[in-house]
Amino acid sequence: MARMKFLCDADRCIECNACVTACKNEHEVPWGINRRRVVTLNDGLPGERSVSMACMHCTDAPCASVCPVDCFYTTDDAVVLHNKDTCIGCGYCSYACPFGAPQYPQTANFGTRGKMDKCTYCSGGPEPDMSQAEYVKYGSNRLAEGKLPLCAEMCSTKALLAGDGDIIADIYRERVVTRGYGSGAWGWRTAYGETVAV
Amino acid sequence: MRYLSQFMIALAVLVFVGQASAQVNPTERAVTEESMFEALGTDTNAVAGRVSIPDSSAGNLIKPENKSWASFQVGTLQTLSVVAVVGMVGLLTLFYMVRGRIQVDSGMSGLKILRFGAIDRFAHWTLASTFIILALTGLNLIIGTSVILPLLGENAFGALTSLGKIAHNYLAWPFMVALALIFVLWLIDNIPDKVDVEWLKQGGGIFKKGVHPPAKKFNAGQKVIFWAVILGGAGLSFTGVMLLFPGVAGAAADWQLYQTIHALIAAGLSAIIIAHIYIGSVGMEGAFDAMGSGEVDVNWAKEHHGLWVEQEKAKSAKDSALSTPAE
Numbered sequence: 359m360a361r362m363k364f365l366c367d368a369d370r371c372i373e374c375n376a377c378v379t380a381c382k383n384e385h386e387v388p389w390g391i392n393r394r395r396v397v398t399l400n401d402g403l404p405g406e407r408s409v410s411m412a413c414m415h416c417t418d419a420p421c422a423s424v425c426p427v428d429c430f431y432t433t434d435d436a437v438v439l440h441n442k443d444t445c446i447g448c449g450y451c452s453y454a455c456p457f458g459a460p461q462y463p464q465t466a467n468f469g470t471r472g473k474m475d476k477c478t479y480c481s482g483g484p485e486p487d488m489s490q491a492e493y494v495k496y497g498s499n500r501l502a503e504g505k506l507p508l509c510a511e512m513c514s515t516k517a518l519l520a521g522d523g524d525i526i527a528d529i530y531r532e533r534v535v536t537r538g539y540g541s542g543a544w545g546w547r548t549a550y551g552e553t554v555a556v
Numbered sequence: 557m558r559y560l561s562q563f564m565i566a567l568a569v570l571v572f573v574g575q576a577s578a579q580v581n582p583t584e585r586a587v588t589e590e591s592m593f594e595a596l597g598t599d600t601n602a603v604a605g606r607v608s609i610p611d612s613s614a615g616n617l618i619k620p621e622n623k624s625w626a627s628f629q630v631g632t633l634q635t636l637s638v639v640a641v642v643g644m645v646g647l648l649t650l651f652y653m654v655r656g657r658i659q660v661d662s663g664m665s666g667l668k669i670l671r672f673g674a675i676d677r678f679a680h681w682t683l684a685s686t687f688i689i690l691a692l693t694g695l696n697l698i699i700g701t702s703v704i705l706p707l708l709g710e711n712a713f714g715a716l717t718s719l720g721k722i723a724h725n726y727l728a729w730p731f732m733v734a735l736a737l738i739f740v741l742w743l744i745d746n747i748p749d750k751v752d753v754e755w756l757k758q759g760g761g762i763f764k765k766g767v768h769p770p771a772k773k774f775n776a777g778q779k780v781i782f783w784a785v786i787l788g789g790a791g792l793s794f795t796g797v798m799l800l801f802p803g804v805a806g807a808a809a810d811w812q813l814y815q816t817i818h819a820l821i822a823a824g825l826s827a828i829i830i831a832h833i834y835i836g837s838v839g840m841e842g843a844f845d846a847m848g849s850g851e852v853d854v855n856w857a858k859e860h861h862g863l864w865v866e867q868e869k870a871k872s873a874k875d876s877a878l879s880t881p882a883e
Contacts, residue, residue, distance in 0.1 A: 401605060444710055544589050
């Protein structure tokens with residue numbers, strides 16, 4: 359099985375936010391929830407770069423380790439998913455996540471955040487693949503259809519890569535060698551304890 | 557005015573020329589993840605930038621520090637909580653095996669003296685019952701996945717923990733009310749004084765049969781419990797309210813801090829309360845009556861709160877003297 363990862367080539371990202379829009383539309387993500395976002399670093403300065411960020415589907419995911427009801431699970435493709443039926447909306451995963459991935463439908467007091475929502479790597483949840491119940495809770499399951507996450511598929515500059523970690527690392531490495539520069543595989547060290555060496 | 561506009565034009569031209577000469581070469585000075593982390597240094601802040609989302613905290617791109625909170629949760633905090641609770645139970649079991657139940661040396665007299673009135677007992681039991689539920693539901697968040705989850709399965713455990721969370725959030729309020737009530741009711745009798753020094757010197761007579769250092773209404777040990785409950789309870793209340801109102805508390809780093817303090821105080825206070833429950837029930841003959849019926853045996857009172865009994869007697873003597881009609 360593949361070890362699925364995201365890699366955002368910040369030297370290509372033009373902050374068009376198409377990945378964000380694609381994600382929102384594909385999964386009918388409600389208002390206020392951003393499974394993916396684009397962050398612009400050094401905005402307006404020389405060397406400005408934009409990075410598209412969502413759940414990185416970490417190795418030894420910190421969210422899963424702190425979850426008091428153990429609602430997280432890792433698929434055979436190394437995608438970190440969670441069970442919304444078990445989730446109690448305590449917010450601990452959002453405290454633990456280095457990437458700000460966990461989202462909540464409410465920002466209310468008294469712990470009424472609602473069930474946590476995050477990027478599923480377009481691979482749904484514990485319900486049967488491509489079922490209506492799965493769609494309502496987690497959005498579409500493109501992986502079950504043999505497709506990659508829509509954010510990466512839609513990316514106009516092919517900045518955002520999704521797929522097996524080794525393959526997308528090779529693609530990125532080749533790019534860096536060809537053009538002579540690269541700002542790095544953002545988040546890889548934090549998520550996987552390794553980065554793409556060029 | 558004319559000079560000013562000329563100056564502005566000149567300035568604009570200068571800026572434009574300056575920018576054109578500093579054409580950005582993408583191979584140079586580009587921001588890299590490595591350089592961003594290096595710039596952070598020991599700072600615990602995130603690699604952050606600008607986002608078009610109204611929530612500015614979404615601008616935090618990578619915050620590796622969050623992982624240390626996570627590993628503290630599943631490592632040190634879990635261990636400390638288990639050690640605090642299991643350790644105290646172990647210590648008490650050992651103590652019980654060595655010392656046994658502390659008896660009333662002079663035997664029960666059969667005469668009763670009122671120790672705690674209805675309001676005292678109501679406050680105590682409100683505080684006690686809410687604390688026990690809060691402590692259990694809180695402990696469940698820390699060790700439930702390793703202890704209860706394997707027994708119940710994911711669905712039942714999830715439902716139980718969800719109920720526990722609701723109970724924890726709402727029972728916090730009667731807990732805080734009872735805490736305030738206890739503070740007001742018992743503060744006056746819990747101010748440390750000279751008698752406590754002597755009591756502590758003799759180890760409270762806990763470890764030796766027949767030793768009964770004098771004590772007023774509350775002995776030094778009880779005062780320690782009182783202040784631990786008041787201070788610990790206040791700490792729990794403050795951090796807990798902050799966690800209930802995350803918007804007031806601040807951002808993720810603040811929630812992490814409050815949660816950590818909350819859990820650490822809870823572990824410590826739970827250990828203290830377990831000892832308190834022990835000595836108030838199986839650990840000492842006649843002690844439970846104080847909070848049960850409110851009336852304790854006079855011999856028990858003389859042994860454990862000698863000065864208080866004398867005070868009460870003097871008071872009732874004075875009262876009866878006053879109420880005796882003058883002839």
